[in-house]
Amino acid sequence: MVTDNLQAVLANIRNVAARAGRDPNDIVLIGVTKFASVEAVNEAVRAGLSHIAENKVQFAQEKFSKIDVAGKQVTKHMIGHLQTNKVKDAVQLFDMIQSVDSQKLVAEIDKRAAAVGKTMDVLVQVDIAKEEQKFGVPEEDMGALLENLTGRANVRALGLMVMAPLTEDRAVIRSVFRRGHEIFERLKQERSASSNWEMRYLSMGMSHDYEIALEEGANMVRIGTAIFKE
Secondary structure (H helix, E strand, O other): OHHHHHHHHHHHHHHHHHHOOOOHHHOEEEEEOOOOOHHHHHHHHHOOOOEEEEOOHHHHHHHHHHOOOOOOOOEEEEOOOOOHHHHHHHHHHOOEEEEEOOHHHHHHHHHHHHHOOOOEEEEEEEEOOOOOOOOOEEHHHHHHHHHHHOOOOOEEEEEEEEOOOOOOOHHHHHHHHHHHHHHHHHHHHHOOOOOOEEEEEEEEOOOOOHHHHHHOOOOEEEEOHHHHOO
8 A cells, every 4th residue: 555655646746747847856755754654664665765754753763763774775854843952862863854943953963963973964944834833944034044054064954844834725835835945046046155055955845735845846845644644
């Protein structure tokens, strides 16, 4: 079942990319394993899934050590809100932290990554929806956070992460993703050669809205239910 689901999602990504005039090979599919069993994750990895994600450090601690990658390169992402007291564990568990939302968190990641001799790849979570329950950096504070990254040897920002608002209004979802892409492109143009960050990835879209995200420029999507549903 998981293998069939994964192939269906990949086929749909190819179709959406074709409609949007984009290369599907440029799009990174991340399987969100939050509600998936270890057996289901292993099936997906064997079927070709090469990126997985968890939203809590403790879930990753319980699950990741049991995943049989069998020589495959599997990139592990942290996509949930990260507290500074969990950074030490997160730096050791994950290959990318997508939810960086404060200068304090940047400093702690840099410190903990330096302690283990690692350069930690991150995405900056930008708050466009402005919902009370959402985390992220306000658009007007993006410049200061990116400036804070300059000169840090052990943390490297590679793009942005955007969360859609909790709504069924697809026009509202589309407007948030469109604004995320506008910010992404603006920062790409503003980046100087000396900047310790780049705009390589725009992570937007989940199972219910990833098609809209792809149409609006996402090149990384975070999908759980559509892959791991029973």
